[in-house]
Amino acid sequence: MTPGVEAIEFEAAAGERGLGANEDVCILHIDDEPTLADLVATFLQRERDAFEVITETDPREGLDRLAGIEADCIVCDYDMPGLDGLAVLEAVRERDPDLPFVLFTGKGSEEIASEAISRGVTEYLQKGGGTDQYEVLANRIEQAVARYRAERRATRSFEAIETAHDGIGFLDDGEFVFVNRAYADITGYDRAELLGEPWETLYPDGDEAGNGSVADGGYNEAPSETRSGGWAGPSVLVRRDGEPVTIDHRLAHTEGGTLISTVSDAAAVREELSLRERAMDAAPVGIVITDPGLDDNAIVHANDEFVDLTGYAREEILGRNCRFLQGPATREEAVGKMRRAIEDAEPVTVELRNYRKNGEVFWNRVRIAPLRNDGGDVTNYVGFQEDVTEYRERTDPGS
Numbered sequence: 001m002t003p004g005v006e007a008i009e010f011e012a013a014a015g016e017r018g019l020g021a022n023e024d025v026c027i028l029h030i031d032d033e034p035t036l037a038d039l040v041a042t043f044l045q046r047e048r049d050a051f052e053v054i055t056e057t058d059p060r061e062g063l064d065r066l067a068g069i070e071a072d073c074i075v076c077d078y079d080m081p082g083l084d085g086l087a088v089l090e091a092v093r094e095r096d097p098d099l100p101f102v103l104f105t106g107k108g109s110e111e112i113a114s115e116a117i118s119r120g121v122t123e124y125l126q127k128g129g130g131t132d133q134y135e136v137l138a139n140r141i142e143q144a145v146a147r148y149r150a151e152r153r154a155t156r157s158f159e160a161i162e163t164a165h166d167g168i169g170f171l172d173d174g175e176f177v178f179v180n181r182a183y184a185d186i187t188g189y190d191r192a193e194l195l196g197e198p199w200e201t202l203y204p205d206g207d208e209a210g211n212g213s214v215a216d217g218g219y220n221e222a223p224s225e226t227r228s229g230g231w232a233g234p235s236v237l238v239r240r241d242g243e244p245v246t247i248d249h250r251l252a253h254t255e256g257g258t259l260i261s262t263v264s265d266a267a268a269v270r271e272e273l274s275l276r277e278r279a280m281d282a283a284p285v286g287i288v289i290t291d292p293g294l295d296d297n298a299i300v301h302a303n304d305e306f307v308d309l310t311g312y313a314r315e316e317i318l319g320r321n322c323r324f325l326q327g328p329a330t331r332e333e334a335v336g337k338m339r340r341a342i343e344d345a346e347p348v349t350v351e352l353r354n355y356r357k358n359g360e361v362f363w364n365r366v367r368i369a370p371l372r373n374d375g376g377d378v379t380n381y382v383g384f385q386e387d388v389t390e391y392r393e394r395t396d397p398g399s
Contacts, residue, residue, distance in 0.1 A: 030076040171258070248263070325355055
């Protein structure tokens with residue numbers, strides 16, 4: 001793990017506490033025996049009210065279905081025609097290395113279990129004859145999903161820190177253990193140069209702070225003020241090239257004792273916030289920008305209108321794929337059209353039902369276009385989202 005991310009490890013630790021009372025879980029269950037598949041779904045939903053089980057009896061159709069839903073866990077049989085459970089697992093791992101996958105099989109052996117573990121299975125359970133097995137299965141699913149969600153929250157937190165305009169640095173025992181890109185840019189150092197360096201690298205003289213409260217006495221004295229509520233104020237740090245620069249500076253400690261140093265050069269931030277970005281934030285339609293270089297083509301920017309449209313806070317949006325807006329009423333045809341357009345790096349427009357955070361369904365007109373660099377390579381995708389519910393109800397009330 002990247003040094004300093006220990007400051008947000010509490011997110012992953014939260015997974016050990018299980019799921020929250022209001023957290024729904026979408027389970028994709030793949031089993032070629034329809035009667036048994038229905039039985040498993042019935043028992044799982046009886047064991048946990050929050051479980052929604054989507055069943056597929058053909059493994060290839062199950063993989064196609066996975067592409068159009070935001071599944072939290074896959075429960076899969078092993079012995080199936082066409083594709084066995086290990087082949088399904090391998091296909092899933094190509095898409096998502098961490099998605100919980102439970103191999104629930106009646107044909108068990110040490111060889112199969114060993115092969116499943118080597119391919120990244122989350123849990124391996126052998127089917128039994130009684131109903132107790134479903135309680136065990138439900139517990140394993142719940143624990144796996146809790147860990148998965150906690151780890152994703154931690155990842156999103158880290159990605160938010162990485163992409164923040166403000167410089168953010170973590171220090172343990174007076175030495176830098178993590179700095180984001182903005183912190184390195186503001187201080188003029190490469191990130192690797194700051195790691196392991198003492199606080200005094202940026203404040204070599206006691207009089208460099210604007211009011212003396214940050215640098216006087218070095219790391220051990222001034223940051224102690226932050227242990228009771230934090231500290232904020234202007235200070236003057238010395239960049240790598242020896243040039244002093246005035247910054248807005250905030251200090252706070254985590255419960256574990258890590259010092260969080262947040263710095264911003266107000267003039268530089270205003271300059272960086274380009275006319276294009278301000279225009280996007282002022283636009284009357286929802287706009288998101290995704291990065292295909294990140295896991296699952298994650299969202300890296302969402303404008304204010306998208307926040308208002310969906311009801312989600314910006315920190316709940318960043319780092320996720322846009323499919324989190326989909327639900328039971330979302331048609332696979334529109335989802336597939338978007339997926340194919342992104343795979344082919346082509347623009348596309350669709351209308352589909354999406355869900356706000358409060359569960360309300362709305363018709364969303366989605367326009368997606370690739371953004372390319374000077375070499376013609378796709379660097380990002382931009383998506384425009386517009387609520388057309390009233391229009392659809394007026395022109396196509398039966399849709």
